[in-house]
Every structure is written in structure tokens, then in C-alpha cells.
Amino acid sequence: MNIRQFISESYPVDTRDTAWRDVLAALQLRSDFKNQEGAEFTAAVVRGHADGLLLGRLTATAQTLTPIRQRGRLPLVLIPLDDDIEISAENCGFTVASGQAVILPADRSWKASLPRTMHVAVICLSDSALNGQRFGLSPLVAPHLISAKGLASVFIRTVGAAAQDLDGLNDLEWQSLEQVIANLFLTTIVSCIPSETGTNASQAALFSRLTMAIERRLSEPELSASRIAGQEGISERYLQKLFEQNGESFTHYLRERRLQHARLALVAPDELRIPIAEVAYSCGFSDAANFNRLFKERFGLPPGAFRTNHLKTLMETANAEQRGWPVKALTNRKAQKRSAVDGTQGEDPGLDDARDTDATHHVLAANSRTVHWGYFSRSLRPVLEVTSGDTVEVETLTQHASDDPDLMIRGDTAAEDVFFWSAEKKNVDRRGAGPLDASVYGRGAGEGFGVHVCTGPIFVNDAEPGDVLEVRIDDMSPRPSGNPDYEGRYFGSSVAAWWGYQYSELLEDPRPRENVVIYEIFPDELEGGYAQARYSYRWAPQTDPFGVNHKTYDYPGVPVDPATITPVNPVLRDVRIPLRPHFGVIAVAPREADPVDSVPPAYFGGNIDNWRLGKGASVYLPVSVPGALLSIGDPHAAQGDGEVAGTAIECSMTGRFTIVLHKKGNRFSDLTYPLIETPEEWVLTGFSHPNYLAEFGAKGQGEVYAKSSLDLAMKDAFRKTRRFLMASHGLSEDEAIMLMSSAVDFGVTQVVDGNWGVHAIIRKSMFNG
Known part of the structure; x- marks a missing residue:
């Protein structure tokens, strides 16, 4: 919008x-x-x-x-x-x-x-x-x-x-x-x-109808003045006179509109792969050679050179403040499916990295064979198989570790493996759900249309569509730095980024800008712990090992060169941020598209970004594909409701989870959205578009970014809360609405993840028993 x-x-x-x-x-x-x-x-x-x-x-x-x-x-x-x-x-x-x-x-x-x-x-x-x-x-x-x-x-x-x-x-x-x-x-x-x-209003209205008729029929090579005149019930001579009053002939106007349409089609994201001859034919030109000549006369370049020049400019200036797929998705969908989830789909994902410590407890390490970066997919091969009731210790890495590689990557074997990127290769190449050849903006494989490092997927035995998967967070702890100079210490990062709510609302120069803050994390089992800012820096253009320049924070895992930034210290002096450790992403595989951008959350869970999803909480997710294919990532040390600047305090974490499968027909049999439970509360999440993949179809991964609003998210949260109170607690509609207004707290979950969220908090203590 x-x-x-x-x-x-x-x-x-x-x-x-x-x-x-x-x-x-x-x-x-x-x-x-x-x-x-x-x-x-x-x-x-x-x-x-x-x-x-x-x-x-x-x-x-x-x-x-x-x-x-x-x-x-x-x-x-x-x-x-x-x-x-x-x-x-x-x-x-x-x-x-x-x-x-x-x-x-x-x-x-x-x-x-x-x-x-x-x-x-x-x-x-x-x-x-x-x-x-x-x-x-x-x-x-x-x-x-x-x-x-x-x-x-x-x-x-x-x-x-x-x-x-x-x-x-x-x-x-x-x-x-x-x-x-x-x-x-x-x-x-x-x-x-x-x-x-001497033109009058009726003539202007008629001429408007004529031009609209031309727009509708531009693709017809045989389109002529006589055909348009006959359609409108006027003589060809009168039609020609009207065009003369517009300052040109019918023939010139028709050719100009066709050329303008062709110019737009040559650089439209969803038509960049279409041969130039097909563009010409679709705009009503019957001769490709004649089209090339006319296009060069009008715009100074042949159509092929015009498109190439546009792509070069696009790559040089890419960012375009587009976090997800462009609304007109570039890639031919058949070609995209052939390269959907890169090599990890058909290779051994490294099951040796997932080990059983006993029959019901598992450990899933994070490395380049057990993570997928920036997307979910029903086609990914599982890296671990569990049964309902099993517990799993899962290592998760933050995608922001490269904001200070010295503190969060160096010396950590797993992080070094996942983040490895030299001039010759990336250990994890695909980062996002975009095309592998980076043909949209040239950022890199996957285009950064999705950013989260996700550990998994985990196959849950006997899980079928229609079931509900409960993921209980039994414990979680920050991952210590592997750098021997910082042994036993913990670090994280927060970015006020271009996708943040503040980006177009900045008051001070330079505008716009992005700012990164590096935090030290001080966990404390009794007091809850806190984060304290160590230093900050303004994002400066970074050139990745493949030679692509990133003017903004537009592709995950780009290593920040310390020589290119100016650290600011002190920052947030005497401020201690209370920790709220939680996982931003807990997801089962969606059923519709393949692959799916990890940023917008939806019915399958995903990037919910609600800080209440921490130790002691559970999330219930509707299963859409056999085995559920559970993925976990985006660990956070702290976050406020809204997450307005773009990120939380991102910090690698290890979590211990209990996986429980609820079969069809149980009390969650009609659950169609992620439901969070804490010891004291139920937390329901409303989204601007609860199932954007179905609502918008093939273009959903771009449309959702353009069409989200808090109004829509609030309506969805209201409807889900009403439904929950009526179905789970037997209230009438009037009773549910009265309770919502007097005792349910609604809050903004996030406004930065493409599909905006509003949550409803229902206190369990209100209900006897």
C-alpha cells in the first residue's frame, strides 16, 4: 500500500x-x-x-x-x-x-x-x-x-x-x-x-473511451483505426480528427503506446526471462526486426541492450528496500521448483550430527549440514527423527553473528562452518527463498528473501496433516563465544535496519541510515540477567567475498570488515536491558509453496517474534505435511513488543525441547494458527494475512509485504480470540466479546516481518479449574 x-x-x-x-x-x-x-x-x-x-x-x-x-x-x-x-x-x-x-x-x-x-x-x-x-x-x-x-x-x-x-x-x-x-x-x-x-467535454470523454479500447487491444497486431472506430460506432475519419486534436495521428499514438508497454515489459521483474521477440509479439508487433529498429529510434538503445543496462543498474543499486519477493515475482515458477532448495534436498544431510543420548533424548548440533538458511520447505530431507514425547537439545545460531565475527564466529567450530564464505565458496550457499542465480537483485543465492538460520527439519513420527504439534521449551541458554580471548562470555547484536518501522521516520541526518549495536549478555539464573551495549556502528557498504557490494543490510551473513566501520563507545550508557530469552522462529513446513521465505509468519508458525515464547512456554502448530518437519532458529536474548527497529537482540542459543503430537480429534482438532501457552496465559497471534500463501497465491511472498496493516492483524486477533473463548471455554459470542474488552490484553507483536502481528493475552486465572 x-x-x-x-x-x-x-x-x-x-x-x-x-x-x-x-x-x-x-x-x-x-x-x-x-x-x-x-x-x-x-x-x-x-x-x-x-x-x-x-x-x-x-x-x-x-x-x-x-x-x-x-x-x-x-x-x-x-x-x-x-x-x-x-x-x-x-x-x-x-x-x-x-x-x-x-x-x-x-x-x-x-x-x-x-x-x-x-x-x-x-x-x-x-x-x-x-x-x-x-x-x-x-x-x-x-x-x-x-x-x-x-x-x-x-x-x-x-x-x-x-x-x-x-x-x-x-x-x-x-x-x-x-x-x-x-x-x-x-x-x-x-x-x-x-x-x-475548440474541444468540448463530450469529445474528451469519447477520446478517453477510444484510448481505453486501444489499451485493452494493444496485443492485437491487426488493430487498426477502422476497427476501433467501428467498435465505438463512429466513422474512421472522425476518429482520425479526434487524434489530430490530441496532437498526433492514430498510427503514431498506437505505436507509442506499444513501445511504452514494451519498455515496461522488458524490465518487469516477472518478465525478465521472457525472450525479447515474445515481448514484441505480446505488445502487438508482428515483426521482431522492425520492433528492434523502432525501439532503438525511440529509446536510444536496442531492446536487448536496454534490458541489460537496466539489470546492471539494478544490481549496482540493489536493496530497493524489498525484503521479500517483488510483488511481480521474477522467477519462472517451473524453473524455481527445479532449483527449489538447492543441493541439500538430495544429499545426505549429515545424520551423524544428530545423536541419541538415550531412546527418547536427542542432541541436534548446528553445522552446515543440519541448518537451512532463510526458508522453509516441505521438500527438505529431515536431519533428525523423533517420536511424540521425545526431548531434543537443539543448537541454534543467530544470522547476525557476522555483525562482529571476532566475538560471535571466531573459534566456534559450528559457527565457522555455517558462516564460512571465501572467494571460492559458501558452505551454506542458499540464503533465502529467491532464485539461486541471484537474478532479481544480484545479492546472492536465495537473494536474502528470508534470513533466519534454522536448525532442522525434524521429522516427527506419525505426524499427519490435521494433527497438532506441541513444542515445549524446557530450557534455553546463550551460546558462549568460541574466541579464547572472550572465553565464558556471551554476545549478541541488534540492527536498526532498512526494513524497520523507523527507517522513513528518522529525524537526524544522515537519513536514511542503519545502525548496529553489539551487546554483551550477562545471564543470571536467579535475577534473570541483562544485556549491556558494548559498542555501536553505522552500517557502511560491505563487499562480500564473492565481490558483491551491499550498500545496506540486505543479505544475511555478509562479514563486516572492522576497517570499514567507526565504533561508537559508550552507547546506551548505564542502561541494562532485562533478558527475555526466546526463539523467534519455531515452524513446521507449510503446505503451499516451496521454498517459502522465512520472514513472514503465518499459520505454520515461523517468525512469530513473540518474547513470551521462552523457557516454560509451549507453542501449538497445525501440521500440514507428513512428519511435520519442525525447524527452530532466530534465537533472541531480549525483545520488546513491536520489534520496531527490525531486530531483537540476536544471540545464538541452545534449547531443550519436548515434542508432543496431538492427533486429530483432540481438543486442538480445529487449530489453524500458532497458539502459545505459558504457565499463566494463553497467547493468540493474529496476522494481517493469516494464510498469505493461499490468499495471494503464487505472488504471496511479495504481496504480503505490501499489504500488511495493524488494522487487519487486530481483526484477525479479535476473531481468533472470540473463537478460542467460545470453543475452549464454552462462552457465548456476547460473553466472549464482553470478556475480551474487559480482561484480554491485545498488543503489537511486530511490525517488521512482512506479515504484521497483534497478540491477545488471556489469563488462565480467570477460569475456575
């Missing part, structure tokens, strides 16, 4: 002016706004794209708006929603009342004065929003008042209603509304402002 929200009270007083101007600049506006000791309040919601249509709703105090003058852009539109605006320009001045609109040139000087606190809707468009239509548009030389009559009234009311509900529209609704607003904008201007060509 491409939406920006701003509230001045979220910023310190001395930064509010700058923050407000940043918001206005996106809408091509300036302001003389001066904050007076925090007395003024401003707010904004802006939605859309700068290269298309932007719609903003401003809550603004008394100030004057002026344009950031820019040639080539379409006029701006201001619509006062509840009070009057005064407009002044070189040769005119007038008042715009609520219910009216003003169209303002983007390349001339003018002023819009807001006399007091009021609400204003702003529309800012580029040519691409109109798909090349400029029918009847004459250069606007002065502000023009639009009264609420006829079509203009429809336009004003539509924009006003959309502005009021900008943050309540889902993506599909917004996409439909964008085109409606763009078309209404064009026909309103033509109907209200005299055209040099």
Missing part, C-alpha cells in the same frame, strides 16, 4: 517545519509555515505514485502555499474541504469556497493562502497518469476556478470523498479510483477551460 501519513505531533518542535515541507514537496508545493513553539498542528495523508497520480489530504494551519515550478507536469488541483482559500497570481485573484476547486498551473507563479486551520485535498498528476492523453488540453497560464456544476461537481465530490477515506481504501479500490480521477480530471478541464482547438 503506497501511502504516507504525517502528524506534526510525532516530531520534535524544531524539526516540524522541515518534516512538513518534505510532505508538501511530494505534491509539488512549498509553504511559508512557521511552527510557533509547537502550537500549530499539521497532518497529511498522501497516496499514489510520483510518476502517476498523487492525492493528498492536508490538515493545515494558516500558511501560504506556492508551487515548486516544474515544466511538463499537468496542472495541480486544490479543493478546500471545509473553508475558503484565497488565490492570487500576477493578473488575478479570487476566493475558492468549500465545494469548489481551483486548477493551478505547475509552471507559473501563484499563491494559495489558507487563513486558518482547514482541510484541503490536493491532486498532482504526471502525463503517465493519462496514458498519453492530452486531448483538448491547452497550456494553463493562470489559476482557474471550477464551480460545482455538472461534470465538475462529480469530479469535486469524487475527489473530496476519496481524500476523506484515503487510508481506508484497499489497493484494488484505490487502483480503480486512480483511473476514475484521472479521466474526470481530463474531461473536467476540457469542459471548464476553453480549448484552443
Whole structure:
């Protein structure tokens, strides 16, 4: 959801002016706004794209708006929603009342004065929003008042209603509304402002229909003016006349739209593997050689060179602030399945690393043969087999050990094995669910679409789809440094990263930035222990052993070169963070896709990131594949609800677990989500998209990152809690709702894992027995 929200009270007083101007600049506006000791309040919601249509709703105090003058852009539109605006320009001045609109040139000087606190809707468009239509548009030389009559009234009311509900529209609704607003904008201007060509509104509406018909049929090589004219019931001669009034011929317009579509298709993530000839045919070109010639004439490069140049630029600037799959997943799905989980799928995973200390207790060591990095998969071969009731000691490593290899990798045989990366090889090559050839962003095998080092999977005998697996955490302890210089000491790392909630909300320069804090962990069995910051550093571009430069923290396990960073010490002076040891990831294999990004949690568990999942707690997970295929990782020393900056204090841990299988028909027979139990509480987790893999289909691993919200997660938590109270405690719906409001605590689990989480805490003590 491409939406920006701003509230001045979220910023310190001395930064509010700058923050407000940043918001206005996106809408091509300036302001003389001066904050007076925090007395003024401003707010904004802006939605859309700068290269298309932007719609903003401003809550603004008394100030004057002026344009950031820019040639080539379409006029701006201001619509006062509840009070009057005064407009002044070189040769005119007038008042715009609520219910009216003003169209303002983007390349001339003018002023819009807001006399007091009021609400204003702003529309800012580029040519691409109109798909090349400029029918009847004459250069606007002065502000023009639009009264609420006829079509203009429809336009004003539509924009006003959309502005009021900008943050309540889902993506599909917004996409439909964008085109409606763009078309209404064009026909309103033509109907209200005299055209040099004598164009009227009905002609503009007809021309809009013609261009939409062309867009729908671009792939037809035989498309012609006569066919479009016949479809619309007009003569071919009249159609040609309409295109002449748009400043071009039908033939030129059709060729331009085909070339523009081809340009986008050549660099679309899901079409990078499609041969250039197929792109040409899909855009209506019947001759590949002719397409190559026309494309070079229009864009300066042949299509092949254009695509290659784009890929080179993409690799050089990769990060793109995309943690999961792009919404249009790049890889041909059949090719992806062939290379789904790399060599470990068909090789001996090293069962010697899992040993039985007696018939019911097992030890699973972490090394490059017993971990999988950044993904879950129903196709992975198990590294250990257990039976219900068995206990397992599992070693887990944090993916952040490379933030300070000297403290968290050096001397630790297991960590050195898992993190080994030289110019010739990586011991664990795939890191994430992306393509092995790194053909999306060039970060590395797996692309970092998933980041957690997971130990497993563990096969549970007799586990079948429909069963429920209970994983009890009997004990857990931090893993000591293997470096003899730090014998008996424990360390962890926390990163304020680009996927964190704060990244676009930073106040101080440089913006944006990422910061890493290295902690020493002081476990204490009686007092609970604490973490204390040892030093911090700002992330600097790192070149990995394969020669790929990582400008941001975009690929797990990249070793940080101490010579490239500037440590800051002291940091968080005199602050001791209480430990909350827990496992961020406990998951069974999902049934839908293969492989699956380890970052977004869902019904199968995964990256739940709830600190209550520590010693003494259990998590119940619905089994989806034979054997369940249990994986454990992402160990944390401490975390707050929300995990807002991107990570917890990440610290390698060893845990002891009891595995219990609940067969179909037991009290958890209808469990379809991860359920946490502690000695005192039940903890239910709601997700923005409880089963995003099924909801969004093949594109789910990208869509979920774009479409999560706390509102959706809260609704899911509410529904699950109501269901749990009614099914497990026999309450009526009214009783469940009353109890939820008076005695159930809802909290934000995390807002950084793609699929946002809200948890509900139900105290067991409320129920007798």
C-alpha cells in the first residue's frame, strides 16, 4: 500500500517545519509555515505514485502555499474541504469556497493562502497518469476556478470523498479510483477551460473511451483505426480528427503506446526471462526486426541492450528496500521448483550430527549440514527423527553473528562452518527463498528473501496433516563465544535496519541510515540477567567475498570488515536491558509453496517474534505435511513488543525441547494458527494475512509485504480470540466479546516481518479449574 501519513505531533518542535515541507514537496508545493513553539498542528495523508497520480489530504494551519515550478507536469488541483482559500497570481485573484476547486498551473507563479486551520485535498498528476492523453488540453497560464456544476461537481465530490477515506481504501479500490480521477480530471478541464482547438467535454470523454479500447487491444497486431472506430460506432475519419486534436495521428499514438508497454515489459521483474521477440509479439508487433529498429529510434538503445543496462543498474543499486519477493515475482515458477532448495534436498544431510543420548533424548548440533538458511520447505530431507514425547537439545545460531565475527564466529567450530564464505565458496550457499542465480537483485543465492538460520527439519513420527504439534521449551541458554580471548562470555547484536518501522521516520541526518549495536549478555539464573551495549556502528557498504557490494543490510551473513566501520563507545550508557530469552522462529513446513521465505509468519508458525515464547512456554502448530518437519532458529536474548527497529537482540542459543503430537480429534482438532501457552496465559497471534500463501497465491511472498496493516492483524486477533473463548471455554459470542474488552490484553507483536502481528493475552486465572 503506497501511502504516507504525517502528524506534526510525532516530531520534535524544531524539526516540524522541515518534516512538513518534505510532505508538501511530494505534491509539488512549498509553504511559508512557521511552527510557533509547537502550537500549530499539521497532518497529511498522501497516496499514489510520483510518476502517476498523487492525492493528498492536508490538515493545515494558516500558511501560504506556492508551487515548486516544474515544466511538463499537468496542472495541480486544490479543493478546500471545509473553508475558503484565497488565490492570487500576477493578473488575478479570487476566493475558492468549500465545494469548489481551483486548477493551478505547475509552471507559473501563484499563491494559495489558507487563513486558518482547514482541510484541503490536493491532486498532482504526471502525463503517465493519462496514458498519453492530452486531448483538448491547452497550456494553463493562470489559476482557474471550477464551480460545482455538472461534470465538475462529480469530479469535486469524487475527489473530496476519496481524500476523506484515503487510508481506508484497499489497493484494488484505490487502483480503480486512480483511473476514475484521472479521466474526470481530463474531461473536467476540457469542459471548464476553453480549448484552443475548440474541444468540448463530450469529445474528451469519447477520446478517453477510444484510448481505453486501444489499451485493452494493444496485443492485437491487426488493430487498426477502422476497427476501433467501428467498435465505438463512429466513422474512421472522425476518429482520425479526434487524434489530430490530441496532437498526433492514430498510427503514431498506437505505436507509442506499444513501445511504452514494451519498455515496461522488458524490465518487469516477472518478465525478465521472457525472450525479447515474445515481448514484441505480446505488445502487438508482428515483426521482431522492425520492433528492434523502432525501439532503438525511440529509446536510444536496442531492446536487448536496454534490458541489460537496466539489470546492471539494478544490481549496482540493489536493496530497493524489498525484503521479500517483488510483488511481480521474477522467477519462472517451473524453473524455481527445479532449483527449489538447492543441493541439500538430495544429499545426505549429515545424520551423524544428530545423536541419541538415550531412546527418547536427542542432541541436534548446528553445522552446515543440519541448518537451512532463510526458508522453509516441505521438500527438505529431515536431519533428525523423533517420536511424540521425545526431548531434543537443539543448537541454534543467530544470522547476525557476522555483525562482529571476532566475538560471535571466531573459534566456534559450528559457527565457522555455517558462516564460512571465501572467494571460492559458501558452505551454506542458499540464503533465502529467491532464485539461486541471484537474478532479481544480484545479492546472492536465495537473494536474502528470508534470513533466519534454522536448525532442522525434524521429522516427527506419525505426524499427519490435521494433527497438532506441541513444542515445549524446557530450557534455553546463550551460546558462549568460541574466541579464547572472550572465553565464558556471551554476545549478541541488534540492527536498526532498512526494513524497520523507523527507517522513513528518522529525524537526524544522515537519513536514511542503519545502525548496529553489539551487546554483551550477562545471564543470571536467579535475577534473570541483562544485556549491556558494548559498542555501536553505522552500517557502511560491505563487499562480500564473492565481490558483491551491499550498500545496506540486505543479505544475511555478509562479514563486516572492522576497517570499514567507526565504533561508537559508550552507547546506551548505564542502561541494562532485562533478558527475555526466546526463539523467534519455531515452524513446521507449510503446505503451499516451496521454498517459502522465512520472514513472514503465518499459520505454520515461523517468525512469530513473540518474547513470551521462552523457557516454560509451549507453542501449538497445525501440521500440514507428513512428519511435520519442525525447524527452530532466530534465537533472541531480549525483545520488546513491536520489534520496531527490525531486530531483537540476536544471540545464538541452545534449547531443550519436548515434542508432543496431538492427533486429530483432540481438543486442538480445529487449530489453524500458532497458539502459545505459558504457565499463566494463553497467547493468540493474529496476522494481517493469516494464510498469505493461499490468499495471494503464487505472488504471496511479495504481496504480503505490501499489504500488511495493524488494522487487519487486530481483526484477525479479535476473531481468533472470540473463537478460542467460545470453543475452549464454552462462552457465548456476547460473553466472549464482553470478556475480551474487559480482561484480554491485545498488543503489537511486530511490525517488521512482512506479515504484521497483534497478540491477545488471556489469563488462565480467570477460569475456575
